[in-house]
Amino acid sequence: MRTKIAAVAAIAALALAITGCGKAKDDSSNQPKVDKSVSFDAGTKMEALNKAQSIKIGVKFDQPGLGYKDPSKSGPVGFDIEIAKIVAAKLGIPADKIQWVETVSKNREPFLQNGTVDIVVASYSITDERKQIVGMAGPYYVTGQQLLVRSDDDSIKGPDDLTGKGVCSVTGSTSIKTVEEKYGATPKPFGTYSECVQALLNKTVDAVTTDGPILLGYAAQDPDKLKVVGDTFSEERYGIGFAKGDTKFCEFLSTTIKDSFKDGSWEQAFKDTLGKAKVDAPKPPTVDACA
Amino acid sequence: MNVLIDNLPDLLSGFGKTLALSAIAGVCALILGTILASFRVSPVPVFRAIGTSYVNIFRNTPLVLLFVLFIFGLPQLGITGDHLFAFAAAAMSIYTAAFVCEALRSGINSVNVGQAEAARSIGLTFQQNLSLVILPQAFRAVIPPLASVFIALVKNTAIVEAFGITEAAYQMDSLVRDHPQSIYAVFAGTAAGYIIIVFAISGAARLLERKLEVKR
Numbered sequence A: 001m002r003t004k005i006a007a008v009a010a011i012a013a014l015a016l017a018i019t020g021c022g023k024a025k026d027d028s029s030n031q032p033k034v035d036k037s038v039s040f041d042a043g044t045k046m047e048a049l050n051k052a053q054s055i056k057i058g059v060k061f062d063q064p065g066l067g068y069k070d071p072s073k074s075g076p077v078g079f080d081i082e083i084a085k086i087v088a089a090k091l092g093i094p095a096d097k098i099q100w101v102e103t104v105s106k107n108r109e110p111f112l113q114n115g116t117v118d119i120v121v122a123s124y125s126i127t128d129e130r131k132q133i134v135g136m137a138g139p140y141y142v143t144g145q146q147l148l149v150r151s152d153d154d155s156i157k158g159p160d161d162l163t164g165k166g167v168c169s170v171t172g173s174t175s176i177k178t179v180e181e182k183y184g185a186t187p188k189p190f191g192t193y194s195e196c197v198q199a200l201l202n203k204t205v206d207a208v209t210t211d212g213p214i215l216l217g218y219a220a221q222d223p224d225k226l227k228v229v230g231d232t233f234s235e236e237r238y239g240i241g242f243a244k245g246d247t248k249f250c251e252f253l254s255t256t257i258k259d260s261f262k263d264g265s266w267e268q269a270f271k272d273t274l275g276k277a278k279v280d281a282p283k284p285p286t287v288d289a290c291a
Numbered sequence B: 001m002n003v004l005i006d007n008l009p010d011l012l013s014g015f016g017k018t019l020a021l022s023a024i025a026g027v028c029a030l031i032l033g034t035i036l037a038s039f040r041v042s043p044v045p046v047f048r049a050i051g052t053s054y055v056n057i058f059r060n061t062p063l064v065l066l067f068v069l070f071i072f073g074l075p076q077l078g079i080t081g082d083h084l085f086a087f088a089a090a091a092m093s094i095y096t097a098a099f100v101c102e103a104l105r106s107g108i109n110s111v112n113v114g115q116a117e118a119a120r121s122i123g124l125t126f127q128q129n130l131s132l133v134i135l136p137q138a139f140r141a142v143i144p145p146l147a148s149v150f151i152a153l154v155k156n157t158a159i160v161e162a163f164g165i166t167e168a169a170y171q172m173d174s175l176v177r178d179h180p181q182s183i184y185a186v187f188a189g190t191a192a193g194y195i196i197i198v199f200a201i202s203g204a205a206r207l208l209e210r211k212l213e214v215k216r
Helices: A002-018 A044-053 A077-088 A104-116 A174-183 A191-201 A212-221 A247-262 A263-271 B002-006 B010-039 B045-059 B063-076 B082-109 B115-123 B126-141 B141-163 B168-178 B180-212
Strands: A055-059 A098-104 A134-143 A145-150 A166-170 A184-190 A207-211 A227-228 A236-243
Touching: A002 A184, A055 A077, A055 A104, A055 A134, A055 A174, A077 A098, A077 A134, A077 A236, A077 A247, A077 B010, A098 B082, A104 A134, A104 A236, A104 B180, A134 A247, A145 A174, A145 A212, A166 A174, A166 A191, A166 A263, A166 B045, A166 B141, A174 A184, A174 A207, A174 B168, A184 A191, A184 B010, A191 A207, A191 A227, A191 B063, A191 B168, A207 A212, A236 A247, A247 A263, B002 B010, B010 B045, B010 B126, B010 B141, B010 B168, B010 B180, B045 B082, B063 B082, B082 B126, B082 B141, B115 B126, B126 B141, B141 B168, B141 B180, B168 B180
Parallel strands: A055 A098, A166 A184, A166 A207
Antiparallel strands: A134 A236, A145 A207, A145 A227
16 A cells, blocks of 8 residues: 555656656856847848847757756747847847747747747758748758667667667657667657656666767656667757748858857857757857858 | 648558557447446446446546656567557547446436336346346437547547557658648648548448437
């Protein structure tokens, strides 16, 4: 009977955990400098946003280190969030005037097309299919997919060991497609990454896969039970999404990303967020030209 | 449209899982629901209490919570391993059984009290009374509401996409991810799949209803 009560308590605690009571992260004190005197050509998107003194930015709320919103905190935190703040600052908009809109993987394109958001900074990999319907500037960060497994499981050392294994990732992510199609894994989609990690600890799945930095965040939270194995086996080039066809806006975004590489704000943003998982800031990637 | 044709194998395998889950959960819910309904009308107070508690607990619990309980809770109790499909089928069966039970109970109530009394007066036991006289008539009376329960069950299976099962809704999400330019075709195609399943259920129900109609 006592074990049953303990089990019920564990389940209740888990239900709380799933509803998103994760670890809080400190707000970064290194806010990018807002240039009040910027001016843009008349009729451009930049001028409109600057005049409105407000911008709607689509970000993820469930990826620790990249874009994560603690329910008890007012704003989201993470590397993507810092990049978004840098862009807003270049437009002359302070961080507190940004309207954060939660986007999930499958609604980013509709949100850009409908104007629900002005830009998307949400671990948004640049792909040719997406470029057909939205504009993408960047990349501002290049990363790759890795594997998170239980520490006591030595049967998975890299993606080649995945054949027939149950691999969890979030529904609608590119990661789950890669392991299924290239490595023969059985996809086990869950709603959020924290549920995937729970299923991994429960031995319901054998591995969790997504972009490396997210997995490192979870491994750092529970180093006795979890580890990240193997090298990255895909290339994800994170870009900033915007409405298709606005070349001037694209040039502005590309310049902003390049400038952030030069003036150190990019590296600072990395150190404040992903760097906390004991990863060094990589070399900044080469930004694509605007077509 | 090409998106749907090119990815037909994936879509079909997704709908296959949707159908398998619906069928397994539907049969289990029908059996469990019938047992519960007979509990609820039983002369034994303990059985009545069990039936009532069951319905009140599971009809009032959101399905997602049941899934959390099964998929994350059972492994805590020591049932580890890849049993996602079984867990999902069990959660759906237990949830749907409460609705089957209540639909069937309304059918039992629609059978004239005189029939039960007549059956009892010729010496039939409660079990015989229920299985030979009352339940056959009750089932005929509740075909339309039972069909609604099973249609709801099919649509509810879309929830398991968030719990590790690659059914139709998961395939739809994957197609939206890979082909964002064809989002409307993907939605329409998936909806069409569900509509076909639902039409089949309601068609079968209408057929049964016409065949088994009770003249009163």
